[in-house]
Amino acid sequence: MKHLLTTQGLSKDDAILLLDTSAQMAATQSRENKKLPTLRGRTVVNLFYEDSTRTRISFETAAKRLSADVINFSAKGSSVSKGESLKDTALTLHAMGADAVVVRHSASGAAHQLAHAGWLDAGVLNAGDGMHQHPTQALLDAFTIRRHLVGNVGTGVPGSRQSTDTSAGADLSGLRIAIVGDVLHSRVARSNVYLLRTLGAEVTLVAPPTLVPVGVETWPCRVSYHLDETLEQWQPDAVMMLRVQRERMSGGSGSFFPSPMEYSRKFGFDARRLAVLPDHSIVMHPGPMNRGLEISAAAADHPRSVIVEQVANGVAVRMAALYLLLAGTDETGTEKTGTEKTSTDERNTL
């Protein structure tokens, strides 16, 4: 794996390898000394063109726990307003000898261009590009779902189920996941639809028709305009709420729904809707949440909410992604044969 740009086209084997490696990484994170020597001497650049708190900190933490040198490069606004092109930034990073570039950009395709335009030869990890993809978010979502619904790990509530993840090697076959909210503008939705389907889960997107893209018919999922009907009749195992951006409802004649109240009534997740779900079901949100809009406080803070745990799992998943991108090659840059074997060997030294 040279880059991680999209979940569309990611093989099932690679997806499971990423999840299994994430589990290995997560297991090391309960130790007193959380730091691993794996990426010592490697340089990871966090190139963030968009505001982000949790994703940037998550990647920074992941890289540091693997002993990589981390350079944070924040550039507010687009490359054009900044005055330096993405290309020139890429050439600069290349000159500085970056081994991996974690990029977030408001332009869909920015990560793809960094990886393929010939500007630099580092591994590129997409941390969110416009409305396109955010693959590590989908991986951490899949990881969280697998831990709970396949590995039977409890929600951290005292007295709940076991704490050891037994899901290694497993996929998500037979699980039903509802993704609810602003699908149109969501890279989280796009990433999850493809990854969850690859892992064998069934996905239903739930949104008002204005927030479903024209052309959605080729996506490997169902689409529903009715949340209550989906929850009652389809009985999802996990419900993933998407953030609704404030600007989507204040566009005058271009707003996507009539009012926040109407959106909440029809698509907001609350304790009443939670009660309709099977007992084992979990509630997810990629954050940051608009409490009271797409999710009520009661639902967000409910024992079956795994929202905080998603954040924690994000570090493990990003450690796994960085590790698989960078440790797949040795110090001379030649690719080792057999990713599976390599990772097993490396794991033994963790």
Next chain:
Amino acid sequence: MSAPSTTTYVLRGVLPYGTDAVDVVLADGVIAAIGAPGTVEVPESAREVRAEGHVLLPGLVDLHTHLREPGREDAETVFSGTRAAAAGGFTAVHAMANTTPTQDTAGVVEQVYRLGQEAGWVDVHPVGAVTVGLGGEKLAELGAMADSAARVRVFSDDGKCVHDPVLMRRALEYVKAFDGVVAQHAQEPRLTEGAQMNEGVVSAQIGLTGWPAVAEESIIARDVLLAEHVGSRLHVCHLSTAGSVEIIRWAKGRGIDVTAEVTPHHLVLTDDLARDYDPVFKVNPPLRTAKDVEAVRAGLADGTIDIVATDHAPHPVEDKDCEWSSAAFGMTGLETALSVVQQTMVDTGRMTWADVARVLSENPARIGRITGSQGRPVAVGEPANLTLVDPAATRAIEGRTQVTASDNTPFAGMELPGRVVATFLRGRATVLDGTVVDGTAIDAKSLEGATR
């Protein structure tokens, strides 16, 4: 207008409109003789062009060219753009109005017109802006541009749509006084805010804001009805969707005086090309689906679409070597247009070379009201504005080796059929042996005396 050539040429064994082989003599700026091979009288001084099997067409006329001067000389100049036009087999181009300053006054259109004359590669006919500064709010002085030395007959806010229905109505009515035409860039602005590519399956997957077909079709539908109501002539620029073809077909069936154009790129490229986010494929209107490509080909073949026009839109490297959403819209087309038409329409058996002459020369000349000099028959006594193409040749397209000053061709790396072997502007070779003929531009003195 450039002075007639002093060189006499004899073109041996050429196929006018792709039909039977003849020899053609060009002298004193006109076609002096046409006859079966070996039968025509050839002056001793004539330069012989061996052209057996090459197709002879009336010089190509582009109704939609962006020459970028004044204002964006880093992308193209009138000189470089018209030199590229000659290389592509054109003898006349209509230079779009979105320059800086805008071609919205007699002064600016005359400047572009004169730059074209000085360059001497093709006849340059400036297009006048419909509204002041392409602002869409106030009519530009259309009459002054029509009466100027540039004799503007085509008016367009191309790049912007004349979306205000009242303003569009007034423009359609006003230009009737001088037999002008409004060439509409059909794009409903509210439906295309932030639009980056065709709205459909591909945009949904790759996360780029969609430019829906309905934004084009709704404006075309409105405009043909307006044109019918006020009895005016309407030209629809670069239509790109199956629905647009249907509307034009319906309008023509109703007797509405509308003409339509399609670009070479919309005849062959689709929105799938956006998947790698290479902005060379970013264009407005956007590349559509395979179904739309088939519909515009069918529309061109059956005459619903009247012309192919290049929408040649040169951009400097920095405007394309960036994120998709920051990149400029547009692609070059002057040097590949004829090849794309050959590939998609002639080599597929859907059109003859006579049809090519119709859509790339005769019809655009008629719409632009320049039939006195361009789009004329290949016949004795006619002005020697001619294009000679070797249809059997193939060539690899490369941005850097094109004549235009910009590299942004979407056909880079592809092999296209057909090669322009020679272009003649009033008997003077602007291209010979497949190469532009530099250093033949006429001097200022002959310019002064030249008349239209």
